[in-house]
Amino acid sequence: MKKIHFIINFFVLAVLIGCANDDLDIDLEGITAPANISALATVTQDNTGKVTFLPKGEGAAQYKINFGDGSPESDYAGVGATISHVYKEGVYKSKIIAVGLNGKTTEVEKEIVVSFKAPENLKVVVANDKLVSNKITVTATADFALFYDVYFGEAGHPDPISANNGESVSYTYQTAGVYTIKVVSKSAAIKTTEHTEEVTAKLVVNPTTSAPAQPGRQAADVISIYSSKYTDLAGTVFYPNWGQSTAFSEFDLDGDKMLNYTNLNYQGIALADDVTIDVSGMEYLHMDVWTADLEKLAIFLISKTKTNGERPITKDLTLNQWTSIDIPISAFTSQSGFTVADIYQLKLDTNPVSGKNIYIDNIYFYKTAAETVSLPIDFESPTLTYTWGGFGNVDASVVTNPNKTGLNVSNKVVKLDKKTGAETWGGASLNLENPFDAAKGTKVKVTVWSPRAGVKILYKMELSTSPKDGNGNPSVNTQVEALTTVANGWEVLTFDLTSAASFGSSIKYDRVILFPDFDKTGLGETYYFDDIKQSN
Numbered sequence: 001m002k003k004i005h006f007i008i009n010f011f012v013l014a015v016l017i018g019c020a021n022d023d024l025d026i027d028l029e030g031i032t033a034p035a036n037i038s039a040l041a042t043v044t045q046d047n048t049g050k051v052t053f054l055p056k057g058e059g060a061a062q063y064k065i066n067f068g069d070g071s072p073e074s075d076y077a078g079v080g081a082t083i084s085h086v087y088k089e090g091v092y093k094s095k096i097i098a099v100g101l102n103g104k105t106t107e108v109e110k111e112i113v114v115s116f117k118a119p120e121n122l123k124v125v126v127a128n129d130k131l132v133s134n135k136i137t138v139t140a141t142a143d144f145a146l147f148y149d150v151y152f153g154e155a156g157h158p159d160p161i162s163a164n165n166g167e168s169v170s171y172t173y174q175t176a177g178v179y180t181i182k183v184v185s186k187s188a189a190i191k192t193t194e195h196t197e198e199v200t201a202k203l204v205v206n207p208t209t210s211a212p213a214q215p216g217r218q219a220a221d222v223i224s225i226y227s228s229k230y231t232d233l234a235g236t237v238f239y240p241n242w243g244q245s246t247a248f249s250e251f252d253l254d255g256d257k258m259l260n261y262t263n264l265n266y267q268g269i270a271l272a273d274d275v276t277i278d279v280s281g282m283e284y285l286h287m288d289v290w291t292a293d294l295e296k297l298a299i300f301l302i303s304k305t306k307t308n309g310e311r312p313i314t315k316d317l318t319l320n321q322w323t324s325i326d327i328p329i330s331a332f333t334s335q336s337g338f339t340v341a342d343i344y345q346l347k348l349d350t351n352p353v354s355g356k357n358i359y360i361d362n363i364y365f366y367k368t369a370a371e372t373v374s375l376p377i378d379f380e381s382p383t384l385t386y387t388w389g390g391f392g393n394v395d396a397s398v399v400t401n402p403n404k405t406g407l408n409v410s411n412k413v414v415k416l417d418k419k420t421g422a423e424t425w426g427g428a429s430l431n432l433e434n435p436f437d438a439a440k441g442t443k444v445k446v447t448v449w450s451p452r453a454g455v456k457i458l459y460k461m462e463l464s465t466s467p468k469d470g471n472g473n474p475s476v477n478t479q480v481e482a483l484t485t486v487a488n489g490w491e492v493l494t495f496d497l498t499s500a501a502s503f504g505s506s507i508k509y510d511r512v513i514l515f516p517d518f519d520k521t522g523l524g525e526t527y528y529f530d531d532i533k534q535s536n
Contacts, residue, residue: 031059031100031101031102031104032059032100032104033059033100033104033105033106034057034058034059034060034098034099034100034104034105034106035057035058035059035106036057036058037055037056037057037060037096037098037106037107037108038055038056038057038096038108038110039053039054039055039056039065039096039110040053040054040056040147040162040163040164041053041054041094041110041112041146041147041164042054042146042147042162042186043114043146043147043186043187043188044188045186045187045188045189045190045191045192046188046190047116047188047189047190048086048188049086049087049088049089049114049116049188050084050085050086050087050188051084051085051086051087051112051114051146051188052082052083052084053065053082053083053084053085053094053096054082055077055083055096055098057098057106059098059100060079060098060099060100060106061078061079061099061100061101062076062077062078062079062098062099063076063077063079063081063083063096063097063098063099064076064077064083064097064099065083065085065094065095065096065097066094066095066097067085067087067092067094067112068092068093068094068095068112069087069088069090069092071085073097076099087112087114087188088114089114089115089116089188090114091111091112091113091114092111092112092114093109093110093111093112094109094110094111094112095107095108095109095110096108096110112146113144113145113146113165113187114146114187114188115144115145115146115187115188115189116187116188116189117144117187117189118144118187118189118191118192118193119142119143119144119145119185119186119187119192119193120142120143120144120193121142121143122140122141122142122145122183122185122193122194122195123140123141123142124138124139124140124183124195124197125138125139125140126138126181126197126199127139128200128201128202129170129204130204130206130208130253131204131208132172132204133172133176133202133203133204134172134173134174134175134176134201134202134203135170135171135172135173135201136152136170136171136173136199136201137168137169137170138150138163138168138169138170138171138181138183139166139167139168139169140163140165140166140183140185140195141165141166142165142185142193144187144189145165145185145186145187145193146164146165146186146187146188147162147163147164147165147186148162148163148165148183148184148185148186149161149162149183149184149186150162150163150169150171150181150182150183150184151181151182151183151184152171152173152179152181153179153180153181153182154171154173154174154179160184165185173201175201176200176201176202176203177200177201178198178199178200178201179198179199179200179201180196180197180198180199181196181197181198181199182194182195182196183195183196205292205293205357206251206253206260206290206359207253207258207290207322207359208253209253209322210253210256210361211258211288211290211322211324211361211362212288212322212324213229213464213465214227214229214230214362215433215434216229216372216373216431216432216433216434216510217230217366217369217433218369218372218373218383218384218385218433219231219385220383221366221367221368221369222364222365222366222367223277223279223282223364223365223366224363224364225269225346225363225364225365226238226259226269226360226361226362226363226364227361227362227363227364228256228257229362230364233271233272233275233277234272235271235272235273235275236269236270236271236272237269237270237271237272238250238259238269239267240268240269240270240345242266242267242268244265244266244267244268245263245265245354246261246262246263246264246265246266246267247261247262247263248260248261248262248267249262251359256361258290258359258360258361259359259360259361260357260358260359260360261348261357261358261360262357263354263355263356263357264294264348264350264354264355264356264357264358265349265350265351265354265355266347266348266349266350266351267347267348267349268345268346268347268348269345269346269347269348269363270344270345271343271344271345275344276304276341276342276343276344277342277343277344277365278340278341278342278343279301279329279340279343279365280329280333280339280340280341281367282329282365282366282367283328283329283366283367283368284326284327284328284329284365284366284367285299285301285325285326285327285329285332285363285364285365286324286325286326286327286362286363286364286365286366287299287325287360287361287362287363287364288322288323288324288325288360288361288362289315289317289322289323289325289358289359289360290320290321290322290323290358290359290360291317291319291320291323291356291357291358291359292319292320292357293319293356293357294317294319294350294353294356294357294358295316295317295319296314296315296316296317296350297314297315297317297348297349297350297358298312298313298314298315298347298348298349298350298351299312299313299314299315299325299327299346299347299348300312300346300347300348300349301332301338301340301343301346302343302344302345302346302347303338303339303340303341303342303343303344304342304343304344305339305342308338308339308342309338310345310347311332311335311336311338312347312349313327313331313332315327317358329365346363348360369433370383371383371384372384372433372434373385373386373430373431373432373433373434374432374433374434374435375432375436375437375440375444375512375532375533375534376531376532376533376534377430377512377531377532377533378410378412378530378531378533379398379410379412379413379414379530380410380411380412386398386414386430387430387431388414388428388429388430389428389429389430390416390426390427390428391426391427391428391429392422392423392424392425392426392427393418393419393421393422393423393426393522394416394417394418394419394422394426394427394428394516394522395416395417395419396414396415396416396417396428397414397415398412398413398414398415399412399413399414399415400412400413401413401528401530402528403449403489403490403528405489405490406489406490407447407490407491407492408447408449408490408530408531410530410531412530413449413528413529413530414428414430414514414528414529414530415526415527415528416428416514416516416526416527416528416529417525417526418516418517418522418523418524418525418526418527419522419524420522420523420524421521421522422521422522423521423522424518424519424520424521425515425518425519426515426516426522427458427460427513427514427515427516427518428513428514429462429511429512429513429514430511430512430513431464431510431511432509432510432511432512435508435509435510436461436507436508436509436510437508438497438505438506440534441534441535441536442496442497442498442503442505442534442536443494443495443496443497443498443534443535443536444459444480444494444495444497444532444533444534444535445492445493445494445495445531445532445533445534445535446459446492446493446495446514446529446530446531446532447490447491447492447493447529447530447531448484448490448491448492448493448527448528448529449488449489449490449527449528449529450484450486450487450488450491450516450527451487451488451525451526451527452484452487452525453483453484453485453486453487454483454484454485455483455484455516455517456481456482456483456517456518456519456520457481457482457483457484457493457514457515457516457517457518457527458479458480458481458513458514458515458518459479459480459481459482459493459495459512459513459514459515460477460478460479460480460512460513460514460515461477461478461479461497461509461511461512461513462474462476462477462509462510462511462513463476463477463507463508463509463510463511464510464511465510474511476504476507476509477502477509478497478500478502478503478504478507478509479500479502480495480496480497480499480500481495481518482494482495490530492531494535512532514529
């Protein structure tokens with residue numbers, strides 16, 4: 001293992017690697033190569049073609065530039081230093097080469113446009129940040145330009161911020177308000193091109209996180225009006241023409257959509273024409289509400305029978321965070337004999353205040369399930385639906401046990417067909433309606449039927465609501481492998497979750513995944529699984 005004494009200033013990497021001292025050691029081999037490498041490239045406006053690079057990145061100790069015009073590469077420059085080069089007019093593919101403390105390098109290509117024409121067709125896009133108050137982002141593009149400067153127009157901050165042509169630059173104002181920005185697009189020509197406009201820095205009065213994740217429910221246990229978790233009733237109108245002053249839009253928080261009502265006084269939600277729902281078999285009305293300025297919200301159920309009318313329940317809201325509301329259906333029906341057999345509208349009312357702003361997600365009726373899809377799973381329930389989703393050219397279905405012998409004489413099992421040519425990572429997943437509880441055991445036993453002995457079976461669990469990894473899968477997960485020992489017969493495989501470094505006993509994993517013959521391309525074989533249960 002290479003070890004070096006920490007040195008703030010250095011001249012060549014070889015000297016660093018050769019240094020050693022007992023004061024403070026660094027494991028060079030464990031340091032990754034530099035990442036997120038880029039460079040701001042500016043050019044002087046004097047028709048000389050002098051371009052200056054300001055490289056930046058993570059984990060870099062020094063940089064050099066391959067200018068892409070056939071000239072020698074630059075000398076090394078330290079962090080924060082610039083590198084200049086004079087180009088002839090043209091377009092070049094330069095390379096920024098970043099070097100880490102251990103000599104590992106990362107290269108990124110950057111196009112350099114050197115034109116002695118002034119920028120043309122300047123286009124400027126200004127956007128308010130959804131998460132940060134008073135922050136705006138400017139993106140400017142122009143033909144023949146290499147970079148641009150933005151003057152954000154706030155008193156006491158006269159200096160511009162520069163960005164590469166086509167890239168974005170952001171600025172956060174000290175206070176909300178209207179400001180005049182100036183964008184100056186620059187090429188190697190003496191003449192520049194400018195754009196000026198007024199922008200409004202806004203306070204963020206919207207949620208910056210999604211509403212709480214909703215539990216899994218059987219289709220018969222929920223009637224959904226608006227929720228990405230369940231199947232919504234078709235044709236619902238979230239902004240019917242009731243003559244109200246309320247404005248409506250669907251707010252998109254990084255792909256998570258929610259209802260947004262502004263200047264709210266009252267607002268209807270109407271089911272499709274001639275559609276009514278009987279919610280007498282449900283137990284609760286649920287919705288999640290976020291607001292920065294409304295303390296109470298009255299929620300109405302409206303019957304299509306005029307003599308039945310409507311009834312409200314008023315709920316307190318917590319400002320600047322999500323309020324999860326669960327109203328017992330009995331709270332409506334206990335009011336003067338109100339019935340809920342033909343509900344066709346909902347109403348939201350802010351009386352006696354008005355002009356407020358709210359965001360709503362997950363509007364649905366539900367009842368507590370008599371039983372849920374949760375560990376242990378034996379596939380024998382006549383009321384539950386076990387919705388396995390196959391992937392990687394693996395088909396999954398719950399079938400009658402084809403081999404009621406030995407360890408397993410149950411009636412139902414899950415069948416996984418790993419087709420010929422199926423992906424090495426092919427398998428099937430099942431969402432749990434009640435999440436994994438480590439207190440019930442940190443080992444998982446699965447009864448398995450395999451056509452061969454020595455087959456690798458991978459058992460995996462995921463937290464479906466965790467951020468996605470580079471492959472689009474939940475980043476919070478854990479997995480354990482086991483090998484079959486029996487061919488054409490049932491056996492119980494044990495997966496010790498504590499043997500996986502990624503396992504967390506406090507994590508509420510809500511998805512089970514089975515991978516038959518993991519790491520191998522499919523051979524056109526069938527596998528069966530049953531009795532997925534925890535043990536100590």
